[in-house]
Amino acid sequence: VIHSHYWLSGHVGWLARERWGVPLVHSAHTLAKVKNSLLADGDVPEPMARVIGEEQVVAEADRLIASTADEAADLIERYGAAADKVRTIAPGVDLAAFRPGPALDARRRLGLRADAPVLLFVGRIQALKAPDVLVRAAALLRDDPSLDAPPQVVVLGAPSGTGLAEPDWLGELAASLGLARTVRIVAPVSRETVADYYRAADLTVVPSYNESFGLVALESQACGTPVVAAAVGGLPTAVADGVSGVLVDGHDPEQWAKVLGELLRAPSALAQLAAGARAHAEKFSWQRTVDGLLVAYQEAVDEIAAPAAESVRL
Template sequence: MGPIRRLAMVSLHTSPLDQPGTGDAGGMNVYVVELARRLAARDIEVDIFTRATSSSHGLVVEAFPGVAVHHVHAGPFEGLTKHELPAQLCVFARELLRAEAAHPVGHYDALHSHYWLSGQVGALARDRWRVPLVHSMHTMAKVKNAALAQGDLAEPQARLIGEQQVVEAADLLIANTDLEAKQLINLYDAEPGRVEVVYPGVDLEVFTPLEEHARAAARAELDLPPGSSVLLFAGRIQPLKGPDVLLRAVAVLLARRPELRSSLVVPVVGGPSGTGLERPTALTALAAQLGIDDVVRFVPPVGQQQLARWYAAADAVAVPSYNESFGLVAAEAQACGTPVVAAAVGGLTTVVRHEHSGLLVEGHDPEPWAQALLRIVDDEPLRAALRAGAPVQAGQFSWEATADRCLEAYDRARTMMREPA
């Protein structure tokens, strides 16, 4: 076998070109784009196949030199929820196989699918193309269902079955952390020898600490008053991400320390997603109900450059998720030199080093969250120490290292490829 020269990626339910922070676009979108860019920089041609969600999308779009995004027509462009997409798997698979059929036999050297829906299609393509299937779960239904947020819906049985099928079909599974690898083995009976841990990365050129004068300029640009205490939430607004936990904690904090109201700003950067789409104004209503709508500021999703400025301008970034396979927001914020207050769940226990780059909070009760946030607001030496430790912690996560490890995984998968069933 020669080196990997052409790679197919499948990201069925969300396009890597979508703006992260709303709808179904989030950390996985960033992962697919950044990994593809780094692989292309190593002279590997990457074709990303995703479902077309607009008639204005070109059939093939060059995202970056060496990276082509193929918009596959499967079902109506709009109106389909993620739970309705399984009905479109056959059409998507047919069009994927048709696209590959236009090339000589053996066009792709490997296939990397993202999320269980893509894995279902990838399993079929793997058998037809006779190339290894490497799969990344990104999130797992059994893990999510074990720690549901209040008001969230359990993942359906169809997903549980589908994930199990993908685990059994894949030649190699990529886990974001050691904990996720254990979950794949213990909850899905994955073969330990077919699970590789590859940390996702951070663009350390975009997400980087600012000097104090540049940080002050960023605050002015974002209309954040000088001397204010800024507690930021960034991400999709849905129960899984727990933005309500931050708001309830802020209410507790202000009840305890009402004098902070005049200097506290709580930006929420992101848009409704998942079950949050059913009640898109629920968070604004909660802020009003808690009597903190004067300190909470809702900001639509922004691009990476602007997001980096929000991170750098904040005193702390809250990540109160009920589950994270990795926790990209936490890693990006730390890379900007900003302490993170995160729930002690999933990959966040790997990304955040407690008392070094941020604070980990057990559970989602507002009281301990308020205490943790107040520590950062009140304790300037602690805040300075965490600001110094945050970029050091984030520095171990780079997309270059992710690409190198994924390439090793693709090569290993080629030596372990199962015979088609």
């Protein structure tokens, strides 16, 4: 079995399938037609070459793995995939690496204040991921008298995609809003340190314009930190609204500030979401993912083997 990931690798897998006569299983992870329908301001559309390439891989693969029911529907409705070839198998999270731990200890290790809430963003710094929504919301919360202290904002990631054109744009935005000392932009770190940031945070914020699934949300919840996420793509699967976090419609900073402020002012509600966060993440173990993939692999092998066996009998 060949299992390809993303469309370019899918073309290599397609060639190997033809050469070796073995089944091709493909995971798209992101789809150009979906991304192009949800562009943020400043985003550049995916090229037609990618759209055509994805269509070719979808047509040739023996099985297509979707992370969510929405992605499965996109493959069928936007790309014409045969429904009997699509299997929905959610990614997993390493529940041993991403696990709860004392927040104050994590803050001490990371140099974060213990007396002010922490809002965390993890991901690529680009328009699609919308870290600016969090920064603008934090500016609105800065002078909120009902909060004991203005939130600390940690942006963990580096510029990517359209963000490379102006790599300092987010820091400049923070400075223009008077948040130069409040917003900390941290370059990518080890997985162990990422887990520490999750534990240190009161909330992880995922304001993306699109996410095929949302592993950041899952990792955060595995560490016991609730998530406030945009109600797009796979995030309604990755986050149980009202149980492990809160889903927000749209990208209006005022609405995000309202949701974040309400949670920060309600420690009991936040604690309840934290308890639900770990429980929700435990539904997404890698063992469950592997079991689903093995079934899909076997189906693809059997499907190719059946005609070969029939020709031998003839």
